Amino acid sequence: MAVKRVFAGYYKRYDGKRIYVVRVVKDIDTGEAVVICKDASFIREGNEEYYTIRLESFCEQVNVDGILRDKYIRQTRREVEPEMIGEVTEDGFPEPKRKPFVYIPCEQDERHIRCSRTYYEYAKDICENYRMDLRRYKLIRERKQYIGVSNREAYQAMCEDLAFAQQSLKTVLNDYADLFRKRFSEGLSIRKAADAMQQNRGVIERRQAALYRAFAQLLQQRDEADGVCRLMQKTEYDQRDIEDLLE
Structure with missing residues (x-):
């Protein structure tokens, strides 16, 4: 038994x-x-x-x-x-332990495109949302309606970032392709990705940070070549300006 x-x-x-x-x-x-x-x-x-x-x-x-x-x-x-x-x-007994509520994202969640203030954040945002963005893209194509994005402009931006990430992984970022597939295409955790790649967690975490840095550099080079900035534009008074005013 x-x-x-x-x-x-x-x-x-x-x-x-x-x-x-x-x-x-x-x-x-x-x-x-x-x-x-x-x-x-x-x-x-x-x-x-x-x-x-x-x-x-x-x-x-x-x-x-x-x-x-x-x-x-x-x-x-x-x-x-x-x-x-x-x-x-x-009576002196402890409360039952409860698991914290974990929200599981879905395609219907509103996706805020290009709201990063640095290229490192931008690279991380694309990677971490890659799997869900790909599902949104397929649903939008199938149903002929915007799902998870507010308008055509946001949809086009999402598609552009997806295509750029895929192209980069075939060329400049090819050394990180296996890590990207495990972490962001398949959605494995750091621990499970480390097990699948027969590495320890520290190695995977460092490789992931290196991927973000390399991808951030490519995103910046793309903006410079296109003559545009795809980062969130600073408002008239950003946080630093407010802090200066308060001094």
Whole structure:
């Protein structure tokens, strides 16, 4: 029988009984893992009592009508009420740890094109948004409407930057092509890209910074050759001017 990891939160027993798992501790004499829990049904008095069950027993399966089922099933969609958290913390137990909310971007998100103040920021912006910009481009072509960009000018700017990045990776930045593909085409994290390329994280981080610098230089050279500036233009009073006025 596999002993699984048990988290603080609500669980439902095979017979429908609901419990709240407070935490998993070890028996001081035997070292055996023990689950501390309490009744979560709120249908009877005495709900303030705590119970224990061996982790091995908690994780075992039982036969229900000829079918093996987990003895306890985690109720991931049920949020822990503040009242329950208050009860267990008042009794000296820690609050359940919650994962921070992580927003996952999508093609519908508004893309602010060319809002960087330096060429290094510009290069980083193109690289980090490359995968999503490519998806926006394909959707716009398929649906014949602007998705994620506000107008034709923004769409054309996005396409121009995508094409310039692709062309640069085939020529001047060819040495960084593998890194770019792992990090920004496939969207791998630094750690996963390092594993895939059989390098340590420090090497990948330094190579990525070098890619940004080399790409920034190309972006600046492009602007100089075209006689335009694709960086965000400074306002009449930028932050430095304001600071000077306040002195």
